[in-house]
Amino acid sequence: MDERKWKQAWAKLQGMRANVPDEVDENFVARYHTILEMIQDLLSEDLSLFRIADDQLEPQFLFAFEEQSFSSDLRYCDRAIMMSQLDALITYLHSLVEPPPFQKGKVGF
Numbered sequence: 001m002d003e004r005k006w007k008q009a010w011a012k013l014q015g016m017r018a019n020v021p022d023e024v025d026e027n028f029v030a031r032y033h034t035i036l037e038m039i040q041d042l043l044s045e046d047l048s049l050f051r052i053a054d055d056q057l058e059p060q061f062l063f064a065f066e067e068q069s070f071s072s073d074l075r076y077c078d079r080a081i082m083m084s085q086l087d088a089l090i091t092y093l094h095s096l097v098e099p100p101p102f103q104k105g106k107v108g109f
Contacts, residue, residue, distance in 0.1 A: 001042055002042065009035060009039045010093075013090065013093075016035060017090065020079060021079075023076055023079070024076060024079050025075070026074055026075045032086070033052070036050060036051060039093070047092075050085050050089040051085075052077055052085055056078070
């Protein structure tokens with residue numbers, strides 16, 4: 001395994017986990033899937049179990065007017081589902097490989 005790429009993928013995953021928005025749109029899910037595929041390729045491991053299923057993405061209701069409802073163009077995933085998939089993936093990865101160590105020390109100038 002390419003250690004440098006593993007560290008990059010792990011950092012991206014941790015960054016995503018630390019910054020899950022209150023409203024998880026399909027663009028966020030797509031970025032998660034990109035990271036997931038990156039890790040899958042590095043480990044040669046099938047991680048499809050940790051994907052967000054397409055049927056978990058739905059348009060968000062915006063408002064109703066004169067018996068007509070309006071929804072967002074973007075589809076959204078429930079934040080709890082996103083968090084559970086992220087946490088499950090991270091837990092699974094910990095069981096497979098040691099996460100890269102983060103060096104403590106001075107940051108910046």
